[in-house]
Amino acid sequence: MSRLFTSVRIGPYELSHRVVLAPLTRMRAEDGGIPGPLMAEYYGQRTSLGGFLLTEGTAATADGNGYLGSPGMYDDSQIAGWRGVTDAVHAKSGRIFSQLYHAGRQSHADLQPNGGRPAGPSEVTHTGVAFTEDGWVAATPNRALGIYEISAIVEGFRTAARRALAAGFDGVELHGANGYLFDAFLQNGSNKRTDIYGGSFENRARLLIETTRALISVWGNDRVAVRLSPSGRFGEMCDSDPTALFTYVVQELAKLNIAYLHLIEPRINGVAEDESVDQNPVATRYFRRHFPGTIIAAGGFDGDSAEAIIQAGDADLVAFGRHFAANPDLPRRIRRNLPFNPYDRSTLLGGTEFGYIDYPFFGEEAETTA
Numbered sequence: 001m002s003r004l005f006t007s008v009r010i011g012p013y014e015l016s017h018r019v020v021l022a023p024l025t026r027m028r029a030e031d032g033g034i035p036g037p038l039m040a041e042y043y044g045q046r047t048s049l050g051g052f053l054l055t056e057g058t059a060a061t062a063d064g065n066g067y068l069g070s071p072g073m074y075d076d077s078q079i080a081g082w083r084g085v086t087d088a089v090h091a092k093s094g095r096i097f098s099q100l101y102h103a104g105r106q107s108h109a110d111l112q113p114n115g116g117r118p119a120g121p122s123e124v125t126h127t128g129v130a131f132t133e134d135g136w137v138a139a140t141p142n143r144a145l146g147i148y149e150i151s152a153i154v155e156g157f158r159t160a161a162r163r164a165l166a167a168g169f170d171g172v173e174l175h176g177a178n179g180y181l182f183d184a185f186l187q188n189g190s191n192k193r194t195d196i197y198g199g200s201f202e203n204r205a206r207l208l209i210e211t212t213r214a215l216i217s218v219w220g221n222d223r224v225a226v227r228l229s230p231s232g233r234f235g236e237m238c239d240s241d242p243t244a245l246f247t248y249v250v251q252e253l254a255k256l257n258i259a260y261l262h263l264i265e266p267r268i269n270g271v272a273e274d275e276s277v278d279q280n281p282v283a284t285r286y287f288r289r290h291f292p293g294t295i296i297a298a299g300g301f302d303g304d305s306a307e308a309i310i311q312a313g314d315a316d317l318v319a320f321g322r323h324f325a326a327n328p329d330l331p332r333r334i335r336r337n338l339p340f341n342p343y344d345r346s347t348l349l350g351g352t353e354f355g356y357i358d359y360p361f362f363g364e365e366a367e368t369t370a
Helices: 037-045 076-090 147-166 181-186 206-219 244-255 283-290 302-310 322-326 331-336 364-369
Strands: 009-012 013-015 019-021 050-055 094-103 129-132 135-137 169-176 224-228 260-265 295-299 317-320
Touching: 019 206, 019 322, 019 331, 050 260, 076 094, 076 147, 076 317, 094 147, 147 169, 147 206, 169 206, 181 206, 181 244, 206 224, 224 244, 244 283, 260 283, 283 295, 302 331, 317 322
Parallel strands: 019 050, 019 317, 050 094, 094 169, 169 224, 224 260, 260 295, 295 317
Antiparallel strands: 009 013, 129 135
16 A cells, blocks of 8 residues: 555645655745745645645845745745745645755845855855856855844844735745855854854754744644755855755754754755765665654655655655646645656746746647647
8 A cells, every 4th residue: 555645744744645746846936025826826836635844945034035026925025925825725625835045155245235255154266156137157155244233134034924824824844955144054064163063063063953843833843844956066066064964954953843854855955956866865864864854855756756755654745846847736646646747947947937837737638739
């Protein structure tokens, strides 16, 4: 019997299956980072069988965006647009968490308030990129955050969490992966600070833990989650002892009894899919022993490998990105062993309805060609 299509709980919510829409940057928000009807249609399409969805990375503060066209949760004007998204998901008995993020040093002056420099833990040269009106460009060299600014970031996420609550979300996920602000603070390749936010594991994890606690103050611990990429290299991320570092972080998150831990497998390293890496689950298998709660695994899964990781007990749910982008009815296709639509990489990031809401549900291809 398939375990992928058995019920599971995330916090207070009972889900009918374990196929998750991964947080996948699509850059279709309207001016001002406001979700429009196009985004509501996209998320509504991908809600089926009472499943669980995660939004794309959503800037929690005005200085936290790294991609033109990405949505925000930093202004009250964005709440109504998000309400359209949550209503579309709830109409199909789905549940959806808002993934809140801060791009950190992976941004550009053109995306910053008043054209300022992006901020990171330290001034460290890197090859990160941002998407602006001029397309993909090198990120503006970042400045180091002053310690007096860090509390404002934490409070910004707390306020964004309140907006997510007002918008009808079911919870929030903190994006602590992929070289963005929280990941950059965690890893000592990018964090050279000597104050209470640098040096030891405890200090480098302080911002992540403080912000997670801020989200919990709004939502409660059973509706807050965190995403990590222990092997991610995007933006030239690196650490001198990543296994020990992320073991510490996972253990600290376990103490908070959060809704789930979302882990990206190392074959998806943020640069390219690495075929040289063991295709068996690595991150989830290792960190399961340190995190007794619910785990979502992500990174290059198909139906068979998703079933295998759940059967093994290394993860409880599996998130799909590109396959879900191209197959709005992905849970049905996996359950019935139906073929997948191929995804078009050229339309994944930015654009219009093409390559976004026009992928056919199974059976529609025959109808349109009949």
